[in-house]
Amino acid sequence: METVINPSRDRWSALTERSGIDTAKIRGKVSDILSDIASRGDAAVYDYVEKFQGVRLASLAVTEEEFAEAEKSLDASLKEAIKAAGENIAKFHASQKAPVKKVETAPGVVCWQKSVPIEKVGLYVPGGTAPLFSTVLMLAIPARIAGCSKIVICSPCNAEGQVNPATLYAARIAGVTDFYKLGGVQAIGAMAYGTESVPRVYKIFGPGNQYVMEAKQQVSISGVAIDMPAGPSEVEVLADSSADPEFVASDFLSQSEHGADSQSVLVTTDAALAEKVKAAIEEQLKQLPRREIVEKALRNSRVVVFDNIDDAIDFTNEYAPEHLIISCRDYAAVGERIINAGSVFLGPYSPESAGDYASGTNHTLPTSGYAKGYNGVNLDSFIRKITFQEISRSGLGRIGETIEIMAANEFLDAHKNAVSIRLKNK
Amino acid sequence: METVINPSRDRWSALTERSGIDTAKIRGKVSDILSDIASRGDAAVYDYVEKFQGVRLASLAVTEEEFAEAEKSLDASLKEAIKAAGENIAKFHASQKAPVKKVETAPGVVCWQKSVPIEKVGLYVPGGTAPLFSTVLMLAIPARIAGCSKIVICSPCNAEGQVNPATLYAARIAGVTDFYKLGGVQAIGAMAYGTESVPRVYKIFGPGNQYVMEAKQQVSISGVAIDMPAGPSEVEVLADSSADPEFVASDFLSQSEHGADSQSVLVTTDAALAEKVKAAIEEQLKQLPRREIVEKALRNSRVVVFDNIDDAIDFTNEYAPEHLIISCRDYAAVGERIINAGSVFLGPYSPESAGDYASGTNHTLPTSGYAKGYNGVNLDSFIRKITFQEISRSGLGRIGETIEIMAANEFLDAHKNAVSIRLKNK
Numbered sequence: 001m002e003t004v005i006n007p008s009r010d011r012w013s014a015l016t017e018r019s020g021i022d023t024a025k026i027r028g029k030v031s032d033i034l035s036d037i038a039s040r041g042d043a044a045v046y047d048y049v050e051k052f053q054g055v056r057l058a059s060l061a062v063t064e065e066e067f068a069e070a071e072k073s074l075d076a077s078l079k080e081a082i083k084a085a086g087e088n089i090a091k092f093h094a095s096q097k098a099p100v101k102k103v104e105t106a107p108g109v110v111c112w113q114k115s116v117p118i119e120k121v122g123l124y125v126p127g128g129t130a131p132l133f134s135t136v137l138m139l140a141i142p143a144r145i146a147g148c149s150k151i152v153i154c155s156p157c158n159a160e161g162q163v164n165p166a167t168l169y170a171a172r173i174a175g176v177t178d179f180y181k182l183g184g185v186q187a188i189g190a191m192a193y194g195t196e197s198v199p200r201v202y203k204i205f206g207p208g209n210q211y212v213m214e215a216k217q218q219v220s221i222s223g224v225a226i227d228m229p230a231g232p233s234e235v236e237v238l239a240d241s242s243a244d245p246e247f248v249a250s251d252f253l254s255q256s257e258h259g260a261d262s263q264s265v266l267v268t269t270d271a272a273l274a275e276k277v278k279a280a281i282e283e284q285l286k287q288l289p290r291r292e293i294v295e296k297a298l299r300n301s302r303v304v305v306f307d308n309i310d311d312a313i314d315f316t317n318e319y320a321p322e323h324l325i326i327s328c329r330d331y332a333a334v335g336e337r338i339i340n341a342g343s344v345f346l347g348p349y350s351p352e353s354a355g356d357y358a359s360g361t362n363h364t365l366p367t368s369g370y371a372k373g374y375n376g377v378n379l380d381s382f383i384r385k386i387t388f389q390e391i392s393r394s395g396l397g398r399i400g401e402t403i404e405i406m407a408a409n410e411f412l413d414a415h416k417n418a419v420s421i422r423l424k425n426k
Numbered sequence: 427m428e429t430v431i432n433p434s435r436d437r438w439s440a441l442t443e444r445s446g447i448d449t450a451k452i453r454g455k456v457s458d459i460l461s462d463i464a465s466r467g468d469a470a471v472y473d474y475v476e477k478f479q480g481v482r483l484a485s486l487a488v489t490e491e492e493f494a495e496a497e498k499s500l501d502a503s504l505k506e507a508i509k510a511a512g513e514n515i516a517k518f519h520a521s522q523k524a525p526v527k528k529v530e531t532a533p534g535v536v537c538w539q540k541s542v543p544i545e546k547v548g549l550y551v552p553g554g555t556a557p558l559f560s561t562v563l564m565l566a567i568p569a570r571i572a573g574c575s576k577i578v579i580c581s582p583c584n585a586e587g588q589v590n591p592a593t594l595y596a597a598r599i600a601g602v603t604d605f606y607k608l609g610g611v612q613a614i615g616a617m618a619y620g621t622e623s624v625p626r627v628y629k630i631f632g633p634g635n636q637y638v639m640e641a642k643q644q645v646s647i648s649g650v651a652i653d654m655p656a657g658p659s660e661v662e663v664l665a666d667s668s669a670d671p672e673f674v675a676s677d678f679l680s681q682s683e684h685g686a687d688s689q690s691v692l693v694t695t696d697a698a699l700a701e702k703v704k705a706a707i708e709e710q711l712k713q714l715p716r717r718e719i720v721e722k723a724l725r726n727s728r729v730v731v732f733d734n735i736d737d738a739i740d741f742t743n744e745y746a747p748e749h750l751i752i753s754c755r756d757y758a759a760v761g762e763r764i765i766n767a768g769s770v771f772l773g774p775y776s777p778e779s780a781g782d783y784a785s786g787t788n789h790t791l792p793t794s795g796y797a798k799g800y801n802g803v804n805l806d807s808f809i810r811k812i813t814f815q816e817i818s819r820s821g822l823g824r825i826g827e828t829i830e831i832m833a834a835n836e837f838l839d840a841h842k843n844a845v846s847i848r849l850k851n852k
Contacts, residue, residue: 077831078831078832078835080828080831081827081828081831081832081835082832084825084828085825085828085829085832088531088532088535088825091529091531092529092531092537095527095529096527096539098524101521103517103518103521103786105514105517105518105785105786106514106785106786109514109780109785109786111518111785111786111787113522113804116764116765116766117765118798118799119765119766119798120798130836130837130838131835131836132836133832133835133836134832134836166835202798202799203799217647220646220655221643221647221655223655223794223795223796223799224799225796225799225800229646229647229649246847247844247847247848250840250843250844250847250848251844253840253843253844254838254840254841254843254844256840257838257839257840257841258838284840284843284847287839287843288839288840288843289837289839290837290838290839290840294840331816332816335814338542338812339542339543339545340542340545341812342812342813343812343813343814343815344812344813344814344815345815345817346814346815346816347816347817348819348848349817349818349819349821349822349848350815350816350817350822351822351844351845351848352841352844353829353833353838353841353842353844353845354535354815354817354822354825354829354845355813355815356829356833356841357828357829357832357833357841358825358828358829358832359531359532359535359537359815359817359825360529360531360532360535360537360815361537361813361815362813368649369649370649370651371810371812372544372545372546372628373544373628373629373649373650373651373810374651374810375810375811375812376813378539378811378813380806380811384797384799384800384801385801385804385806386764386767386768386769386770386797386801387768387769387770387781387787387788387802387804388761388769388770388772389769389770389771389772389776389780389781389785389786389787390757390758390772390773390776391771391773391775391776391780391785392775393775395775396775396776396777396780399510399511399514399780399784399785401507402506402507402510402511402783402784403511403779403780403782403783403784405503405504405506405507406504406507406508406511406559406560406783406784407779407782407783409504409507409557409559409592410556410557410558410559410560411556411715411716412556412680412683412684412716412779413683413713413714413715413716414676414679414680414682414683414710414714414716414720415680415683415778415779415782415783416779417676417679417680417710417713417714418673418676418677418679418680418777418778418779419777419779419780421672421673421676421710422673422676422774422775422777
């Protein structure tokens with residue numbers, strides 16, 4: 001892990017670079033699978049499940065019996081944990097509801113926005129080596145609170161045709177039963193175009209490998225909305241001398257176990273802390289089962305030392321981390337100055353894993369510096385704000401001339417007429 | 427203009443189809459220009475301006491003198507109109523500010539969202555046959571209210587190297603002076619990658635022709651956010667027997683003059699109204715200068731008659747129009763049942779042109795049925811909601827076990843450790 005001391009600003013762009021994912025090589029392959037699903041529907045989907053999961057399914061949809069079995073098979077403690085996390089997530093996302101606010105912009109001209117749920121949404125939940133049942137909660141609970149009438153989940157099954165039971169239980173807790181045993185490009189294609197079994201949706205959410213990301217990007221060009229572009233996960237810890245090196249080391253390691261391409265960055269005003277963190281990482285690493293992945297990820301990670309907090313904050317905003325842990329004495333004041341980040345964790349007792357699972361905030365966040373233009377998934381991600389206006393005859397009289405003059409100057413006479421004809425004596 | 431009576435539901439999908447724009451043919455051309463700009467910067471940009479606008483510019487940026495001259499050259503009445511519209515737009519968008527709401531999801535676990543402006547945004551304003559200075563107001567005013575610190579506008583110049591004076595005046599009214607004489611793909615490329623003259627931005631807004639749309643889609647894949655995908659403009663009028671046929675005709679014509687690919691649809695429960703609207707269109711058409719465009723657009727337009735309002739509303743939600751004018755006796759009740767639309771205009775005195783210019787609502791709206799997954803531009807389009815959490819030691823104690831159990835079951839032991847290490851006696 002590299003340590004950089006007081007880098008000049010012209011080096012920041014290199015120091016904030018991500019490993020990124022080049023999907024150019026898989027573009028054609030993904031687009032072939034998508035077209036095949038668009039034209040052959042279920043027949044194609046079953047073929048791809050057989051090819052990639054190694055099982056010829058009799059049906060894509062998870063049955064009521066499978067849900068019940070999954071629930072029975074789980075430990076009570078895990079079920080309790082999933083429920084408790086779900087409650088916090090529900091509380092936080094429910095608090096994001098916005099009331100309708102009517103505004104009279106001119107007398108007789110009343111305008112407002114109304115939040116309306118997206119009717120049909122699709123949630124992608126990766127399977128693979130780690131079953132991400134927490135992602136089910138993070139996507140399905142806000143979708144339900146928003147009021148989406150059709151919530152579809154796709155997640156891959158194993159070679160026995162089974163989906164991880166905790167994933168199924170989380171879906172049930174969140175109130176979703178439209179669950180299909182589908183992973184990868186075939187899941188994204190099925191939800192984007194619809195097949196005989198899988199309903200077509202208007203927006204697709206969720207993380208995934210490079211194939212899933214590329215498929216989401218490709219369907220987004222044909223008008224299906226997606227939550228955001230995605231890259232490898234990352235954390236920055238912004239710390240001063242008050243930080244506990246063991247805590248920081250544990251945050252580095254928890255980020256690193258996500259995958260070999262994960263990145264952790266320590267930005268600090270205390271060079272001595274950096275050394276202590278490195279030592280603590282070595283120590284803690286010994287106990288970790290995912291050691292190999294973690295060691296690879298630590299190679300992408302670095303320490304940047306500044307001699308003042310202002311540069312440290314500017315650097316942080318330039319990096320725009322997905323997760324930002326602020327472990328400084330005056331963490332609240334530092335937090336106020338953050339303008340680019342996905343989710344910010346304030347103080348020594350707010351580890352990233354709290355937000356990953358159970359504090360209530362969403363863990364679907366912009367990576368790769370996308371936090372400069374995007375925010376993470378929230379209640380708004382599942383609604384659209386439709387504008388309404390109600391204008392009285394006298395209200396139109398007030399703004400009519402403004403409209404007529406502007407329309408005439410944009411050479412749009414029919415726009416002008418639509419006002420004039422209404423204001424003529426009738 | 428085709429009239430369809432009581433179409434069965436299996437015909438709705440065909441009846442709600444848009445002409446659409448197939449950009450497959452221009453994809454390569456657009457991507458070549460974008461790569462050239464990414465690698466050659468300003469040198470490439472100046473070349474494309476010369477090629478497409480027919481002028482070799484000395485400088486891309488509009489000067490203070492040019493702004494002043496533009497202001498001097500305009501009629502006082504137009505300046506007043508632009509200011510008046512700007513004030514209503516500002517009032518409506520300022521009302522969309524959301525207060526910070528801290529939520530204690532569990533004792534000692536405090537979570538909130540903070541609205542933070544996107545630092546750098548780029549606004550594209552088409553030039554061409556009609557100068558769209560209204561678009562400047564619709565994009566630059568919310569950007570300024572959101573607090574974006576860098577607001578860049580690109581709009582093409584004419585062969586004399588001049589930008590339309592009303593467009594420049596609107597930019598100044600909105601408080602934007604970072605204005606570049608750039609149109610088409612070269613504008614999108616310059617804002618997405620940055621050049622020596624044009625700053626790189628994090629999100630690009632604004633309408634444009636098929637080249638601009640394709641360029642926006644392409645840069646969006648490399649992580650620059652865009653407002654939304656776009657297609658030809660459209661209006662639906664949903665009317666019962668209380669509607670004034672002359673008003674409806676004027677709304678059809680004002681939509682149709684946007685371009686030959688525009689679409690207008692009348693959905694009505696009154697077959698007689700349809701005939702009267704057609705007659706009124708013939709009459710009003712005679713006075714219009716853009717007659718040729720309008721006549722072409724009317725060929726994409728249609729009337730759909732239902733014998734009950736429920737089907738009419740369901741059909742409307744399936745069509746998901748960019749603009750929806752509800753001219754029914756009980757327009758408020760009908761409006762409540764709309765779930766897919768960009769902007770809704772209620773009652774006889776709310777023509778689309780009010781929202782296009784001066785009522786205060788935004789006119790940058792989702793077309794082509796994208797209203798099912800997207801909303802129009804609003805204040806939120808210029809901000810990101812960053813989540814924050816502050817957890818006390820006892821708060822972490824409350825949710826710690828939940829996190830530990832979930833992390834262990836996702837095989838993420840380091841996530842678990844980040845909690846355990848903080849709760850150990852220290």
